[in-house]
Amino acid sequence: MSNQFETLSEGQQQKLLEKYDPEARTRKLKGIMGWVIFFGLLAFSLFQIYTSVFGVLTAQLQRSIHLGFALALIFLLFPARKKDLGKKHKIAWYDMILAAASIVVGSYWPLMIDDLVNRVGRLTDIDFLVGLLAILLVLEATRRAVGLPITIIAVLFLTYALFGPYMPGFLAHRGLALDRLVQAMFYTTEGILGTPLGVSSTFIFLFLLFGAFLVKTGVGQYFNDLAVSLAGKSIGGPAKVAVFSSALQGTISGSSVANVVTSGSFTIPMMKKLGYKKEFAGAVEAAASTGGQLMPPIMGAAAFLMVEFIGGGITYWEIAKAAAIPALLYFSGIWIMTHFEAKRVGLRGLTKEEMPNRKEVLKEIYLLLPIVAVIVLLMSGMSVMYAALYSIVITILVSAIKKKTRITFKGFIEALVDGARTALGVAAATAAAGIIVGVVTKTGLGLKLANGLLDLAGGSLIPTLMLTMVAAIILGMGSPTTANYVITSTIAAPAIILLGVPDLSAHLFVFYFGIVADITPPVALAAFAASAVSGGEPLRTGVNASKLAIGAFIIPYMFVLSPELLMIDTTWTYLIWVVFTALAGMTTIGAGVIGFWFRKLSWVERLLGIVGGLCLIYPEGYSDIIGLAIFAGLIAIQFIFKGHDTPKTQVSG
Known part of the structure; x- marks a missing residue:
């Protein structure tokens, strides 16, 4: 393809990620500590692969070791303050202490499992201190690697658990003593070591690793080339390229902001060059990139959590299949509106000289084989973990077909390290989400809030859906995909389910609105990141993105009112x-x-x-x-x- 469109350099992309995505604000360490981090991340990946191949450990052991790795590496990689990013090559003394404390917390269950099992329900002073330390470390690690919103929510829930008798009205409960709270949070599988972290320590990690290997093969760039070759010449082609490539990018990324910065660094300058206004160009990319997390088969890893949260024998494939038509409608809506906008303004597509050679692009269609493979493997009923493992192997084999995509030994190791680095924020977010779920379980808050929503809505479905939508958007602001789904499904979904809506419809409803929080002003992190690439006004970009993604505000109502859209009983x-x-x-x-x-x-x-x-x-x-x-x-x-x-x-x- 002719290089006529300016794109952001890797350095510029990194600066934008650091500004809008907390998971990218890491130190760039060299020397001995650089090697310590490198081997720590490598060991993290090797541990996960080993347990997935030879058998996952018992819940407490698998999850606590996973947590220990993640916390220790977060404190070494993520500085306490954003302004400390300027000291990228130094680790503060207190971060060394916090990393050591994380290793203690992560190894406590493996070292003390026999004693902990024998005295179940009775904590020693050491047990109490380690459990309290685990809670504090999770909160601080989440603040650094994920952001302040979910940390504040987790702290509020802990406060609610402790001060239940002083809460107003229907929110009041008996309250939990501090020792009982610590026990529930760290010594059961209903708190930090609960289902969210369990999914992170098995399915999610392997699919993040799969995504890292896809990046190493150049699949991300191939998505752009394929999108340009298929849609570039049509009216408003560059905008349609953004929609198509971002839908594909969502397969290998669970972050709206990361999608915007990576694919947007290519598509936004192209749209601007051909006449799109800055705010509209940024809005197209923000809306499409956010929708990438709604696109099966991976859906920003939230689908794996849905399997556990919905239960009842539902399979991962049933969730991915159910999400297919809503995702199609979402991207069709954006595609339609970009087409009409291009016709309204009179924008052309790309010229022949600006287009890649379609034949050459299609010759590399085999690069999509790993994506096809994971879908086929999941359809065949294979377990999610083994589907991810086999897909990684297929990715390596496919990359060997041509020299330019072939993964070298160095690239193989780098993919393992990059995958583990990506998993750090997810591990912290799911551990914090476990705190929220644990408090809801211990206090019965979920049912209280559900009944409160129903009372406020007068027991009617549409008002309940509208109130749940607002709650999900607010709770989803600034939270990563996995965390906002856990929060919204625990707090908001029960209200809809009480009205007889199928569980799958209710969970996808809150999932959608948790996701579109990324483009809904005033927070709209994805839109703000897109405006930084386009040079447009952030709030106006967010408004335009919400307008383009109007389907995301309508489609959830459709599949609640008509579950047939999820291929349920139709x-x-x-x-x-x-x-x-x-x-x-x-x-x-x-x-x-x-x-x-x-x-x-x-x-x-x-x-x-x-x-x-x-x-x-x-x-x-x-x-x-x-x-x-x-x-x-x-x-x-x-x-x-x-x-x-x-x-x-x-x-x-």
């Missing part, structure tokens, strides 16, 4: 009809929001488009008839007046 005939009407609805809403279809729309037509689209999206016979009538009427009007107010195609220099 026929193919009805499913095809629901998808057709939903796509037609997304088209009319997109035209109404952008103000253009085949020509510029009047405000009446825009209003009709939005109303008609909502009618089509709502899964009910009469609403479909009304929506289709409006849809057909608008198309007829558009064709009758086609050519009026249509801008001439813009050719940028």
Whole structure:
């Protein structure tokens, strides 16, 4: 491809990641400590691979060792304050002490397991101190590696557990003494060492490792090349490239901000060069990158947590399959609106000279084999861990086909180290999420909040969904995918389930709104990162991103009201009809929001488009008839007046 579009250098990308993504704010260590970190990360990966191949240890042992590795490495890699990033090559003395304390906490269960089991429920003074230390270390590590929002939430929940009798109204409970709280948090599998950390120490780590190996093979860059070759020449091609490549990038990244910075450093300058406004270019990338976490098969690792949280024998593949159509509708909505915006403004696609050679790109389609393999393996019923392991092996074999993608021994080791580094923030986030889940379990807070939401909504479904949506967006602000899903599924989902909504629909509902918090002002981390790349105004970029991702605010209501969209108890005939009407609805809403279809729309037509689209999206016979009538009427009007107010195609220099 002709190099006519400026892209961000690796250094510029790193600076943006450090600004907007806490997981990227690490020291760059050299010398002895650099080697200590290197071998620590390598040992972390080797431990995880060893236990997945030869058998996972008992829950407390597997999770505590995983936690010990993560905490110690976080304190050595992540400085206490952002301004200390300037001292990248130095480790403060207190961080050395915290890392040593983390090793003590991580090794306490393996060393003392017989004594701990024999005196279950009775803590010695040493047990109490180690457990209290574990809580404090998890909170501080989470603050450094994940961010302040989830840390504050975890502290509030601990405070709630301790001061239950003093809480107002229905929130009041008997309260937990400090020793009982410490016991629940570290000496049971319902706190720090609970299900979230359990999933992190098995499934999630291996898929993060899989993502690291995909990056080493150049699959991330191939996603961009493939997207450009397929969509670059169409109207508004660069924006469609961003949508397509970001959907694929979501497969190997669980972070909206990381998606924005990596794929956006390529797509945003390309969009600006061809005439898109800064705020719109940034918004397209932010909306698409955020949606990458909604795209099966990996979904930012939250799907693995759903298996454990929903229970009832649901499989990982059932969740991935259920999420497929909503993800298709989400990206279709963004694609449609970018198309209408390009037509409205009159933007061209890429020229032949700016395009990569499609034949050459398609010759490397084999690079997608690892993605196909993981889907096929999961469909076949293979366990998630073994599917991840085999996919890593397939990635290595596929990379060997051509010299430029072949993983050397050095690259192999670097992939192991990079995978472990990526897992640190996830481990801290899931440990903190375990604190939240543990408090909810011990105090019954989940049911209290669910009943409170129902009372506030008058027991009606739609108001309950709206209140749950607001709660999920607020709780999801600034939290990584895995953590915000744990929080929202524990606190918000039960309210919907009490109204008879299927568990899977309820969990995906709160998951969606936890994710779109990344593009919802005023926090909107993904939009802010995109604005830093585009040079646009951050808040306006966030508003535009929310507008483009309007599907994410509508689709969850669709699959709650019509679980058939999740392929639950439906026929193919009805499913095809629901998808057709939903796509037609997304088209009319997109035209109404952008103000253009085949020509510029009047405000009446825009209003009709939005109303008609909502009618089509709502899964009910009469609403479909009304929506289709409006849809057909608008198309007829558009064709009758086609050519009026249509801008001439813009050719940028």
